[in-house]
Amino acid sequence: MDNKNLKDLAQNPDFIPGIYNYCDRWCEKCPFTSKCLNYAMQKERFSESTGDMEKDNEVFWQELVETLDDTIRLLKDLMKERGIDIDDIAVDEEYEKKEEDIRNFTKAHPLTKMADDYIRMAEVWIKRMQPGFVNAGIYLENTEEPLADRDRTSGxxxxxDIIRWYQYQISVKIQRGLQGKQRAEEFNEDTFMYDANGSVKVALLGIDRSLAAWKRMTVFYPNEEDPVIDIMILLGRLRGKTEKEFPEARKFVRPGFDDR
Ligand code: SF4
Structure with missing residues (x-):
């Protein structure tokens, strides 16, 4: 899609501005696909497909390079307007140091460690169950199993799918929230805190849905109740501690999802 098409597409008044900024990116399950510019762009790209993946990929990167050229031109104009020298590449050491501190702080934060523990625990359980999942046709498209078993299999x-979708996203969103909170304090900028709360709200919703999904797993696998409950306890603690660290996150209004 060239820049002109993109501009035309973006003019559509049905789109909710910024809806894609605080969603979970699960477009397949999203009730707002018709209101989302990001989704429309993906669809447009898909409709332009030649059916040849290599050719499609070449066009994709070519278009990106063209967008980059336009962006650099725009950036140069803006910098000129503001009297900034684009060739001045002096490193702002104070800024770099603050950013490094923020990254280290986030990495060492108990919420990051807990979210990463959850990733590992979920992974261990799924790996252990994998042979059973494969046997039951869960990873297979055309299973031959009797119809009576199909509801269970698709369930x-x-x-x-729910557990997998949020398993890593929870940690990523929490870390983004922690970084935003730190930046808001370091640079005294409210927009960082806004973004932090939005990111953490997405993480909390992912935790809620994952908890419900794990509960469902115990119905399918009653013998697995003990290990699954251990995972749920960890996730529940992560939920509580995240809410405590970000008391405003649940109240965050996500464009489209929470304001209509
Ligand atoms: S808002 Fe919905 S359709 Fe748009 S990117 Fe997010 S999940 Fe996908």
Missing amino acids: IRDTL
């Missing part, structure tokens, strides 16, 4: 597959 497990859906539940696993």
Whole structure:
């Protein structure tokens, strides 16, 4: 898609501005696809497909390079307007130091460690169950199993999809929130805190949905109740501690999802 098409597409008044900034990116399950510019762009790209993946990829990167050229031109004009020298590449050491401190702080934060523990615990359980999932056709498209078993199979597959979708995203969003909170304090900028709360709200919703999915797993696998409950306890603690660290996150209004 060239820049002109993109501009035309973006003019659509039906789109909710910024809806894609604080969603979970699960477009397949999203109730707002018709209101989302990001989704429309993906669809447009898909419709332009030649059916040849290599060719499509070449066009994709070529278009990106063209966008970059336009962006650099725009950036140069803006910098000139503001009297900034684009060739001045002096490193702002104070800024760099602050950013490094923020990264280290986030990495060492108990919420990051807990979210990463959750990733590992979920991974261990899924890996242990994998042979059973494969046997039950959960990873297979055309299973030959009897119809009576299909509800159970698709139920497990859906539940696993939920767990998988949020398993890593929770940690990523929490870390973004922690970095935003630190930046808001370091640079005294409210927009960082706004973004932090939005990111953490997405993480909290991911935790809620994952908890519900794990509960469903115990129905499908009653013998697995003990290990699954251990995972749920960890996730529940992560939920509580995240809410405490970000008391405003639940109140964050996500464009589209929470304001209509
Ligand atoms: S708002 Fe919905 S359609 Fe748009 S990127 Fe997010 S999940 Fe996908």
